[in-house]
Amino acid sequence: MHIHEPVDYHCPYCDFPPDREPEVVYRDERVFAIVCPRWWARNEGHLLIIPVAHHENLYDLPSADGHAVFDATQKLARAMRATYDCAGVSTRQQNEPAGGQTVWHFHQHLFPRYPGDDLYATAPERDWLPAEIRRAYAERLRTALIS
Template identity: 50%
Template sequence: MFNDRNQASDVVAVTERAYARIAPKWWPANAGGALVIPRRHVENLYEIEQDDGHAVWDLTQQVAKAMSSSYGCDGVSTRQHNEPAGGQDVWHLHVHVLPRVRNDALYQRHPNSRWVAADERRPFADTLRAALKLPTSFV
């Protein structure tokens, strides 16, 4: 299912149990954030099978390293939310991997996030894909 927030060109890596893609929503100083998602549906952290959890975390680490080395950012943060009170608003587990720059005030700027068009996401996907050197097909 592809739409303006979900394009095949957003996918940067696919493993047996997880995949990574450029996120369709960005914060002002944190362009090119990625999502790492288990391939099997699981609503939140409480429900994930151990092997899928390891796969998600392993790919999260790979994406973070690739982002750090290829984006020129000052650091990387990860976020994962569970239940509405925990900030979850998408009902499929995913881990945010966010490029950070000094004084970006990421956590204070949540209301300033915006949906990003596919053509704006594409250069970041190309950069991460090249840095990761992992398969990008679901077959």
């Protein structure tokens, strides 16, 4: 096993607070997706796609949850492309400390991409984005999913 979460770990995705529900873009029985609270300056509104069940990393992710994450990512990528008018999308997923994982619950990032955005050479903004801005992006994407 590749377990790194501390014994007393409080998982932010398992205990997702109800007051943050307006940040949820998509939810089904296996996964949910939220607007990430940490942004990259030229890739605003990126998403986290998260299995409902707690699995620390890719190594322990059951295939049914992995397929659900991928299916949701594809659906959300289409909505993101149409809503943000981006030129493409990128996904990113980290495992273990050496891989850059800092939250001990599997999740995948979905970024809107633009020419010259330099995503992989830049760091995220230092502060979390205010909830009202995250909620506005979530609403835009939810509307696109319904259309």
